[in-house]
Amino acid sequence: MGDLTKVTIDFQSSHLLFPIIIGCVLAVLGLAIVIRERSRIAVSGDHWRNIFSQMNKFQFFGTLALTLAYFSLMVPVGDYWPNTGLGFLLCSIPFVFLAGLQFMHTRTARSVLILALVAVCVPSLIWWLFTEIFFLTLP
Amino acid sequence: MPFFEFITPLFLLLIIGGTFVGIIFGAIPGMTATMAVAVCLPLTYPLGLNNGLALLLGLYVGGISGGLVPAILLNIPGTPSSITTTFDGYPMTQRGEGEKALKIGICASLAGGIISLIALYLFAPALADFAIRFSYVEKFLIILFALSVMGALSANLLIGIFSGFLGIFISLIGTYDISSGGNGKHRLIPPGLEYWLDSGFSLLPVLIGIFGLSAILQEAENGMPLGLSRDKVRIGKSSKFSFSVFKGQALNVLRSSGIGTFVGILPGVGGSAASILAYTNAKTFSKNPENFGKGEPAGIIASESGNNGLTGGALVPLLSLGIPGDSTTALLIGAFTLQGIQVGPLFIGNNPDTWNAMIFAMLIANVAMFIMMFYAIRYVALIVTIPKHILFPIILMMCVIGAYTINYGIMFDVWTLLIFGLFGWLALKIRLEIAPFIIGFILGPSAEVYFVKSLESFGDLTIFFTKSWIAVLLWVLILGSIAGSVFINRRASQAE
Numbered sequence A: 001m002g003d004l005t006k007v008t009i010d011f012q013s014s015h016l017l018f019p020i021i022i023g024c025v026l027a028v029l030g031l032a033i034v035i036r037e038r039s040r041i042a043v044s045g046d047h048w049r050n051i052f053s054q055m056n057k058f059q060f061f062g063t064l065a066l067t068l069a070y071f072s073l074m075v076p077v078g079d080y081w082p083n084t085g086l087g088f089l090l091c092s093i094p095f096v097f098l099a100g101l102q103f104m105h106t107r108t109a110r111s112v113l114i115l116a117l118v119a120v121c122v123p124s125l126i127w128w129l130f131t132e133i134f135f136l137t138l139p
Numbered sequence B: 001m002p003f004f005e006f007i008t009p010l011f012l013l014l015i016i017g018g019t020f021v022g023i024i025f026g027a028i029p030g031m032t033a034t035m036a037v038a039v040c041l042p043l044t045y046p047l048g049l050n051n052g053l054a055l056l057l058g059l060y061v062g063g064i065s066g067g068l069v070p071a072i073l074l075n076i077p078g079t080p081s082s083i084t085t086t087f088d089g090y091p092m093t094q095r096g097e098g099e100k101a102l103k104i105g106i107c108a109s110l111a112g113g114i115i116s117l118i119a120l121y122l123f124a125p126a127l128a129d130f131a132i133r134f135s136y137v138e139k140f141l142i143i144l145f146a147l148s149v150m151g152a153l154s155a156n157l158l159i160g161i162f163s164g165f166l167g168i169f170i171s172l173i174g175t176y177d178i179s180s181g182g183n184g185k186h187r188l189i190p191p192g193l194e195y196w197l198d199s200g201f202s203l204l205p206v207l208i209g210i211f212g213l214s215a216i217l218q219e220a221e222n223g224m225p226l227g228l229s230r231d232k233v234r235i236g237k238s239s240k241f242s243f244s245v246f247k248g249q250a251l252n253v254l255r256s257s258g259i260g261t262f263v264g265i266l267p268g269v270g271g272s273a274a275s276i277l278a279y280t281n282a283k284t285f286s287k288n289p290e291n292f293g294k295g296e297p298a299g300i301i302a303s304e305s306g307n308n309g310l311t312g313g314a315l316v317p318l319l320s321l322g323i324p325g326d327s328t329t330a331l332l333i334g335a336f337t338l339q340g341i342q343v344g345p346l347f348i349g350n351n352p353d354t355w356n357a358m359i360f361a362m363l364i365a366n367v368a369m370f371i372m373m374f375y376a377i378r379y380v381a382l383i384v385t386i387p388k389h390i391l392f393p394i395i396l397m398m399c400v401i402g403a404y405t406i407n408y409g410i411m412f413d414v415w416t417l418l419i420f421g422l423f424g425w426l427a428l429k430i431r432l433e434i435a436p437f438i439i440g441f442i443l444g445p446s447a448e449v450y451f452v453k454s455l456e457s458f459g460d461l462t463i464f465f466t467k468s469w470i471a472v473l474l475w476v477l478i479l480g481s482i483a484g485s486v487f488i489n490r491r492a493s494q495a496e
Helices: A011-036 A038-042 A044-054 A057-078 A086-103 A109-133 B009-027 B033-044 B049-066 B068-074 B085-094 B098-131 B136-152 B157-171 B203-222 B250-265 B271-285 B297-321 B327-338 B352-375 B377-385 B388-405 B411-429 B434-458 B469-495
Strands: none
Touching (some): A011 A038, A011 B157, A038 A044, A044 B411, A057 A086, A057 B203, A057 B388, A057 B411, A086 A109, A086 B388, B009 B033, B009 B049, B009 B377, B033 B203, B033 B327, B049 B098, B049 B297, B049 B327, B049 B352, B068 B098, B068 B297, B068 B377, B085 B098, B085 B297, B098 B250, B098 B297, B098 B352, B136 B434, B136 B469, B157 B434, B157 B469, B203 B327, B203 B388, B203 B434, B250 B297, B271 B297, B297 B352, B352 B377, B411 B434
């Protein structure tokens, strides 16, 4: 019995020991969840159909698309003016404006103008604060 | 005197500013104290540790307290922890006693905050002194205990524990760190991502993604709510506030703050549990339980002193054991990491200046919160009208800065933000528990080191059961928390 509990750890493969144990625990727990929640899992298709039918698709996918474009463009734009953080600034202004515009319920000239002012002023202030005062790197 | 060296005008300004911004975040439904801390975390990098913590603790106290404003005026909890404030706060607003209800909540918040701060000051050093004696075995079991408590308090025990282990698993992606005694080899990295994931996913982009971006995606999914017009915020003038409302409520305040502090000390348990427990207890021990839910001031007092009691309590396990008490304090680990400081049993002894600064910052933050909210409540109430369509894009922009600057300009960290933002949104849909996941993710690498080193040192699995009486006690607590959860769930399903 005493020998059963004895363990020798090979240093060369020690990086795999804990991940394997955690992986096994996850597999066992996952299996137990699948068995216990099988009736709920069986109707999960309805759950997802409900989510997608009630979702505000314009805002949700619009946010995702804008975020993807924002993240993807920051570095290429910033490469035109290296080490200035202008990639961040020039991408943040349209991002804040367009994201705000899609979240807006009633688009009046006044509210769009206020949003445009915020979209220019806030990223500019943040950019100035981080690059000029805090000396932090921005894309 | 050395104690006061950290008190500079900037230090005080950051506490007050942080508290003010925290109140704004707390008062806007859908935005939380956690989000406030996540968004402002990058600002702490150039500020240094003490000043950075001053800002974050102000945000924390303000964020938790601000939640009472929409809870009382609009029947919408600003933060999850103010859910029970709606039960009696909103009926008071409907009776034209909005201002009175808000001021009751603010006073109770101050009391809860101060009582929990005293508990923090007394208990954290004592617990840390005790924990210094822990070996790797006990440290590993403490992490296991934290995960089992979180699992036990989740809506579903199995899913709660699964979420915690999933967090650990994802934290193991990368290199088995040589500086922690590892062999420096890669594991769990998908092919082609070795360069980016050499050190695994960075903690802060993961946290910012889960608490910042996923909240924005959630709001976008539901459709951004329409901003409230000022005339919908009815604070009421018919009833003036008087401190006499607290007559006979001392026990309620003490009990509720104590419950909040205790719940805070339990790892990973959120403020909503604190306020619900405090409220239920106040109702049980009240001479007029039938008045609860109809505008009873004692209900607001219990709820608010309970949720603010959490603030000091949640810092106890963080500063004494290195285990965060809730999701917001998990983010504070990020601030320590940024400054290259590790929290754990040695923290208070090795960093007395930072410890004193934290206590002082919490005290000032509570007082600042009280002054700002009590004397300017009519203006604070208008925070709920700030349009979200302007705030959320700015918050996302701040999240990007936080993720990008954390490792001095790595774009992969920004993509990590998106990956975990989506994960956080998905987790809500498939009912994964976020709090255990986060704690698992934070503590995973330590758990690995403690586990493997224990086995390397002793070469026997039984060491986890036989090392000391503390190990035995921890196993009793682990099994007790799981058994308790199973028992409660069985009783609940039988009652149905």
